[in-house]
Amino acid sequence: MPRDRSRSIHRGEPINLTVDQRPVQAFAGETLATALLAQGISTFNHTASGQPRGPYCNMGTCFECQVRISSPSDTDFRWVRACMVTVREGMFVNTGATLLGQPPIPAEPLGESDESGN
């Protein structure tokens, strides 16, 4: 269930992401980890043996929160630590992918995108 996070403070401007082919709204300045957890997404990737993993340290040391992202201007999906990356307009996010042992999922929905908003 998505969590309400605009209760006490004024967050940044709305930012539109595509998470697993679904439109998701986040706010400027949020990390990708915040944006995903706020959507109720708890599995960020799967290990080689298929175990689900999500954020642990939230400070860039554990590598448990890795997700795959791409942007309209950079169509190659790459692995990032979701806790260390700030959301950007038009970002594509692919959660639940397997860290090793499986070819990358093709970045299909990227063809028509323009260069804006990076």
Place this chain on the structure above:
Amino acid sequence: MNLATDLLIVGAGPAGMSAAETAAALGIAVTVVDEQAERGGQFLRQPPSSFKMSNWLPGKTYQPAKKLLARSQKLSDVEWLRQATVAGIFPKPGASASESRFRAVIDTEDGSRQISARSVLIASGCYDLPVSFPGWNTPGVMAAGGIQAFIKSQQFVPGERILLVGSHPLQLVIADQIIQAGGDVAGVLFAQSQSRALKLLRKPMIVLQQANKFSQIVGTMARLRKAGVKVEFGETLIKANGGHQLHSVTVAPLDQHGKLNPGAATDISCDRLGVCFSFLTSSELARQMEADCVWNARRGGWLARHDEWMASSVPGLFVAGEITGVAGSDVAMAEGKLAALGCAIELGKLDAGAAEQNARPLRQQLQQLRNFAEVLSQLSWPGDDFFDQLMSDDSIVCKCEELNAGQLRKLFADNPTISTANSAKLLSRAGMGLCQGRYCHHSLTRLLSQMRGMEEQQIAGFTARFPSKPLSIAHLIERPSAANPE
């Protein structure tokens, strides 16, 4: 970006900011590198500038560091590199203090850069001690400090119902911050008995010197009680339950000898667990440079040895903050200043007499603070054996290579000559994954030291190598030509 600097500081937390301020005032060219988007370190994880808020970290303990943060934001002649990871630092053998004695490789989103420096200060802080128990890698289980960072910096409570389990008083502060942010705390469980926690009060001098810290803990306890939060002593976790999402944690009491009683186990439902026992220093860069370190599990694992000016065993390499023994932001700020003075003497910016005069009050202050930190760590540490009880055979030890304690115990039993962390790594692959052993080395060390009857210091650590964190090979190859200093 400058490609050469006098003093390269790794870490923009209290120690790094404090050193930068003092060094810049003495005419030293300073570059500070930090992985986060904003300076302040974990203690002052800042909200992004796009958030509009007025009441960030109101607690008294934050005020000295917040003042330093405000001053450091006005330091115009210090260069700050944000969202940048120091992948490695290479000393140049035989170079004198008047030359650049170090070459650092720094990774950013746009690729890697090299910076040469006459001196280096490692102020890289620490991270929550990873504790191995069944289910600790279930999505929903987090380091308590990670939950706190979501609240401090993202103004986001990451869960509907949060349980905190550990032995460190920090978990009271975090529970309070969760409540203040509108979240729900399922309970705060301390492994140690209450009578042990109160032993500190038998040291009246330390209590008097740190009266403000005590009154704060008392105030926090009172607020939690008022909010109806259950704070229990002599109770801890056995396992985390839930496949793709944590739904409960099995907890059990410990007897007065600290032995778990799984017969009396119960489940507490929660969708987020914060684990809060202790900390490990981020000592990789210092160890990469072969600075002398000593193992002290209770104070943060590998601690860098230093002299009275915070100089390590490597010429030109200084250390400050948690890497000298986890002790909090006040110690970090004082040590950062001391390191900057020590560096100024070496670089000929300050004569020894003047430095000594500046250092005297810092040293007095540090002695009190370090005494307090030592006592606090004794009370917060549940004992070396405590962690062995949690590490049942089905507990993952190396999360990256997916090895559990049972597999490792069998491997070590079958291979009796394996008695160091490095040989265990070669045999099992433990420590070869993305976190580079940060999250298994303590558990693996416990396991081996218990099986072999050896001291943890003898097990030694995994050798720290370049790069300190994984980086893309393309980042090393496609370096913008202007960034190559040589």
